[in-house]
Amino acid sequence: MEPFVTMGLVLKETQYREADRILTILTPKLGVISALAKNSMRVTNKLFSGCGLFCYSEFTLVKGRSMYVVQEADVENVFYDVSKSLEGVGVAMYLAEMTYTLSPTGQEAEKELRLLLNCLYMISKGKVDPRVVKAVFELRTMSECGFMPQLACCRDCGAYEGDMFYLDVQEGHLLCADCAAKAGKSCNLDLGALYALRHICLVDDKKIFAFKISLGSLAKLSAVAEHYALVHLDKPLKSYSFLKSVLP
Numbered sequence: 001m002e003p004f005v006t007m008g009l010v011l012k013e014t015q016y017r018e019a020d021r022i023l024t025i026l027t028p029k030l031g032v033i034s035a036l037a038k039n040s041m042r043v044t045n046k047l048f049s050g051c052g053l054f055c056y057s058e059f060t061l062v063k064g065r066s067m068y069v070v071q072e073a074d075v076e077n078v079f080y081d082v083s084k085s086l087e088g089v090g091v092a093m094y095l096a097e098m099t100y101t102l103s104p105t106g107q108e109a110e111k112e113l114r115l116l117l118n119c120l121y122m123i124s125k126g127k128v129d130p131r132v133v134k135a136v137f138e139l140r141t142m143s144e145c146g147f148m149p150q151l152a153c154c155r156d157c158g159a160y161e162g163d164m165f166y167l168d169v170q171e172g173h174l175l176c177a178d179c180a181a182k183a184g185k186s187c188n189l190d191l192g193a194l195y196a197l198r199h200i201c202l203v204d205d206k207k208i209f210a211f212k213i214s215l216g217s218l219a220k221l222s223a224v225a226e227h228y229a230l231v232h233l234d235k236p237l238k239s240y241s242f243l244k245s246v247l248p
Contacts, residue, residue, distance in 0.1 A: 001063040003071055006030065009113060010055045011096040015041065023051055023070070024100050025059065028110040032103045035061060035068040047073050054079040054092065054120060077117075081124035086246040088123045091130045093239040095119055095137050101233065102145055114205060115140055128209060130247060131222045136208055138229035139200045147172065147232045151198050154179050165189040167197070169228040188224050192217030197224070 011032070012024035019041040025033050040047035050057040050073025060072035082092040099116055103109045119137050122128040142148070149172035153160045159176040164187035166180035167173075174194075180187050189197065192213050199211045213221065230236075 003060050003062045005058060005060050007076070007113075008033075008057060008059050009116060010051060010053055010057070011100045013051065013053050019045075021051055022067070026099055026103060026109060026113050026116065027059075028113050029108055031105050031107045031109040031112075032100045033061075033068055033105060035059070035070050036064065037070040037073070040070070040073075049073075049078075050075045052078065054082060054096075056117060079120040079124045081126075082120060084124075084126065085130075087130045088126070090239070090243040090246040091134050092120060092123055094134070094237065094243045097237045097239045098137070098141060098229070098233070101235070101237065102141060111144055111205070112141070115144075115208075118205070118208070122209060129218065131218055132209070132213070134247070135196075135218075135222050135225035136200050138225040139197065140208065142229055142232055143201045145232075147228075148201055149197075149228070150174065151201060156182075161191065161194075163191055165191075165194050167224055167228070169224065169231050172228075189220055190217050193221040193224065196221050 006027045008025040008027040010023050011026055014022045016022045019039045021037045021040045023035045023037055025035055027033060037047050037051040039045045040051040042048060047070055055075055056077040058074045058076060059070055061068040062071055082088040095116060099112060103112050119133050122133050123130060149167060154176040155173040156179040157176060162176045164177040166175040166185045166187045167189055175183060175185060177187055196211055196213045200208060
């Protein structure tokens with residue numbers, strides 16, 4: 001097989017034998033792939049710097065029997081700064097695991113890659129609350145996977161705004177405070193959280209972090225986004241327990 005070149009983000013690395021690594025890589029055209037990086041754990045090896053966790057590199061790959069084999073890896077960006085805080089590490093690991101859980105092999109994943117790179121950048125710069133990054137990723141990812149909630153108005157009366165709303169995380173519809181009370185539901189969104197929810201799910205990629213939210217509204221948004229994502233995932237995430245230990 002002829003080698004080919006692709007950009008890719010390392011989502012997971014697993015030691016194999018003495019100095020090899022098996023990489024889980026998110027690529028724009030092939031989705032999530034597995035690749036063997038021989039001797040890449042040796043500091044003197046040419047693959048060492050480009051095959052680490054959260055490295056965004058240009059990979060030269062060749063098709064092997066059961067997985068790709070890395071021939072070259074030239075680093076474009078490394079998100080080492082996510083490790084500046086335990087919260088950053090926890091969120092980054094959680095986002096990476098959610099990505100390779102939801103992104104199938106053999107399908108284009110350009111949007112998924114762009115979103116994850118954007119989120120890792122925000123975590124590494126430390127300018128955005130990690131809970132905001134996490135909520136943005138959860139809601140946008142679920143929307144891209146076909147689980148976008150119905151956000152236009154209250155399902156029952158058509159109300160667009162109000163001090164409090166209820167989002168049904170299972171069915172994905174909104175109820176205003178009055179309709180929620182009639183249905184025996186407790187509101188889980190205030191106006192600030194509802195505005196952020198609509199913004200995250202509906203705006204262009206470049207504007208996805210261009211909103212402000214109070215701490216009180218963020219707490220509501222964060223809880224709803226997490227619950228919504230976990231309800232629609234097929235299986236639990238191993239990184240979730242560590243995430244909750246550092247970002248309750």
